[in-house]
Amino acid sequence: MTPEVEEAISELRQAFPDSAVTAVADAHGGAFMTVDPVLIGEQWSPAETWIKFHITFQYPYADCYPHFVIPELRRADGAAPGEGIQVGVSAPDGQMATQLSRRSNRLDPSTDTAVVKLIKVLEWLRSR
Amino acid sequence: MTQMADSKSKTITITVNKKAVELEDRRVTGLEIKQAAIAQGVRIQLDFQLALVEPRGEKIIGDKDEVTLTKHSTFVATAGDDNSEA
Numbered sequence: 739m740t741p742e743v744e745e746a747i748s749e750l751r752q753a754f755p756d757s758a759v760t761a762v763a764d765a766h767g768g769a770f771m772t773v774d775p776v777l778i779g780e781q782w783s784p785a786e787t788w789i790k791f792h793i794t795f796q797y798p799y800a801d802c803y804p805h806f807v808i809p810e811l812r813r814a815d816g817a818a819p820g821e822g823i824q825v826g827v828s829a830p831d832g833q834m835a836t837q838l839s840r841r842s843n844r845l846d847p848s849t850d851t852a853v854v855k856l857i858k859v860l861e862w863l864r865s866r
Numbered sequence: 867m868t869q870m871a872d873s874k875s876k877t878i879t880i881t882v883n884k885k886a887v888e889l890e891d892r893r894v895t896g897l898e899i900k901q902a903a904i905a906q907g908v909r910i911q912l913d914f915q916l917a918l919v920e921p922r923g924e925k926i927i928g929d930k931d932e933v934t935l936t937k938h939s940t941f942v943a944t945a946g947d948d949n950s951e952a
Contacts, residue, residue: 753923803950822949844945849883854924854944858915861926862947 740767743793746852747771753853762831767795770830773856778807779864783814789856790829798847802855806835807863820866838863880939882908889935897929899941914943 739747739761747769751759754773761769774788787807794800806829813819822839829835840859842850879888882903889902896916903910917924918933919940927933927941 749923752921755922839950840947841950842945842947843950846944849942849944851942854917854942855947857917857924857926858944858947861915 739763739769740795740797742797743767743769743795746793746797749851749853750856753857764792764795768797769793771852776860777864778860781814781866782863783812784808784810787811789860790831790833790835791852791856792830793852798851799845801842801845801850802852803839803841805838805840805856805859806830806833807838809834809836811836822862878935878937878939880935880937880941882941883910883943892935893932894935895929896927896931896933899927899933900929900943903941903943908943910943911945913946915946917942917944 747761750771750773757776758774760772763769770790770792772788772790775786776789777786779785790806791802793802809826819825824837824839827835827837838859840862842855876890877888878892879886881887882899885908887903887906887908900910900912900914900916904912916927918927919942924942
């Protein structure tokens with residue numbers, strides 16, 4: 739893994755001390771990440787999930803996008819998940835998942851860290 | 867002299883996107899932090915998402931959220947994300 743990817747992994751472990759943060763190296767210097775568990779709010783069923791995403795070798799100049807959560811994610815009120823959420827997709831490791839498509843179109847490599855991106859995605863999901 | 871010293875002591879310097887930003891009050895909202903940062907040359911927009919850097923990671927600070935600043939307060943402001951089909 740590149741030094742930048744390793745630093746991102748270290749920051750993720752520091753930011754989520756109560757979760758298992760797992761990194762699996764890809765073939766190019768990046769890493770497939772899993773953070774388990776994360777809390778996403780009582781409006782979702784279940785209210786807790788794992789979350790997966792890819793930090794590519796181009797990090798921090800490439801976005802960490804998309805993110806994936808459990809395939810059985812549903813809204814507690816039975817409503818449709820809403821925009822930016824696609825069910826029945828495969829995560830990078832081949833596991834069935836629900837995709838969270840939140841793209842950082844104005845990426846700033848100096849501030850848009852993998853930790854900041856993950857926290858923003860979780861904040862977005864919790865606010866829906 | 868004492869009044870001037872008291873007035874000056876209210877000013878606090880924090881960090882936003884690695885740049886020093888001065889504020890007059892220690893209890894401020896997320897919006898006030900962004901407004902001060904922009905006024906002092908930090909290259910962000912008002913619609914950027916603000917996060918407080920804490921020992922165990924970052925915490926999102928909304929525009930109406932109030933925070934008590936210290937000289938160690940460090941913030942990251944990033945552009946918001948957009949829904950997209952991968």
